Amino acid sequence: MxxxxxxxxxxxxxxxxxxxxxxxxxxxxxxxxxxxxxxxxxxxxxxxxxxxxxxxxxxxxxxxxxxxxxxxxxxxxxxxxxxxxxxxxxxxxxxxxxxxxxxxxxxxxxxxxxxxxxxAGPWTPPPPPAEEMSRRTGPLHTKGRDKAAISHHYDVGNDFYALVLGPSMVYSCAYWEDGSTLEDAQRDKLDLVCRKLGLKEGDRLLDVGCGWGSMAIHAAREYGARVTGVTLSVEQAAFARKRIAEEGLTDRIEIRVQDYRDVRDGPYDAISSIGMAEHVGSVRFREYADDLYALLKPGGRLLNHQIARRPEPDESAYHVDAFIDAYVFPDGELAPLGRTVSTLEEAGFEARDVESLREHYALTLRRWVANLEQHWDRAVRMTSPGRARIWRLYMAASALSFERNRIGVNQILAVRPAEGGTSGLPLRARAWTAPATG
Known part of the structure; x- marks a missing residue:
């Protein structure tokens, strides 16, 4: 021995x-x-x-x-x-x-x-695992580079995501209360977004980074909205369209494989961006804010749901997480909450409400890890042993980061003011925090 x-x-x-x-x-x-x-x-x-x-x-x-x-x-x-x-x-x-x-x-x-x-044995560099993102060149966050990064993360296989996320197919933090199931909590999160946006029958909603269509379906089915969802993932779009057809909502929802920078058919009454802005990057975030502002009608609302990191003592010294960048979210960037709010307001938005859901994300991630561990052999067969190991480590470590307040997640409700500065929000706007029913 x-x-x-x-x-x-x-x-x-x-x-x-x-x-x-x-x-x-x-x-x-x-x-x-x-x-x-x-x-x-x-x-x-x-x-x-x-x-x-x-x-x-x-x-x-x-x-x-x-x-x-x-x-x-x-x-x-x-x-x-x-x-x-x-x-x-x-x-x-x-x-x-x-x-x-x-x-x-x-x-x-x-x-x-x-x-x-x-x-260590022979002094030769071991090759990186096959799941590592291939070498990237050129400027950050061009449309082509963003599409490749999104494909690396999301085109892993819809069946794999269904195994991890469960029937809701929502890939962002749920909104928990005692006794909730994951599906209940995800439904409540989608409903919270719809209520914050003030959606009503016939409203045009743009869902930026629409994923597998869960937000679009909820907004159309429960609130009567007409929804345009955009994603860069071909697999997500195909899955979302199939779900929408099964729900009988093809007349209310359109799913596009399209960069948000190419959307030109505004104005919209409301925009939801749930877990997408982390992919935008600091060099493009003002452009993102300007584009969404231009796509909203005066008085329209934006709900920006985004993970935030804590500010660094020297912001110029901040480094992207090497594991996340190589294996999970290539070119993804987290910004401090204050910077995000400031950039939205510089673009013309008025920030009306900020709600932290940090503990909610920790609970969500633990449920996703449990789903993955419960179906481990299937997950490996669907992807690869390395890919399954990436997801287990990434989600478990992220849960701890949220629990320890190393990172947070926030819903920012912002308004494009109408003429005369009118916001269109009620005086007691936080009525949306009432528990969801149904």
């Missing part, structure tokens, strides 16, 4: 300056660490080479996706313990998330890297 686990534990504890709260099980069968703790399984020395060739989060992500690295035990507990040791330690500047082996001039880092190098 070997002793790789003990050697790795000693290296890590010397580097971190504290005891590891997780066990390590190494490729040679050895184990080390506190009994009963979650176990970090290093199945192959290749995991060390991945970390050395790509220090920080990307190397760890590649090892996880390839199956070189795994966790046995409670995944949430393991991620929480590792996050406190690695991503949340900070670097003395107020920033967190710097990664385990970021290339800094630190003797402890060099000593740790040398120790790993002695155990």
């Amino acid at each position: 070997g002793d790789a686990a003990s050697r790795l534990t000693a290296l890590a504890e010397e580097f971190l300056g504290e005891k590891l709260p997780v066990r390590i099980r190494a490729w040679d069968g050895s184990s080390s660490g506190p009994p009963g703790a979650p176990e970090l399984i290093i199945r192959h020395r290749r995991a060390l080479r991945r970390l050395l060739w790509k220090p920080g989060e990307l190397g760890l992500a590649r090892a996880w996706v390839a199956g070189d690295l795994d966790v046995e035990g409670d995944l949430y507990e393991a991620l929480g313990l590792l996050a406190a040791l690695i991503w949340e330690r900070g670097d003395g500047t107020g920033r967190t998330g710097t990664g385990l082996l970021d290339p800094v001039r630190d003797p402890k880092v060099r000593a740790f890297a040398k120790g790993l190098l002695r155990m």
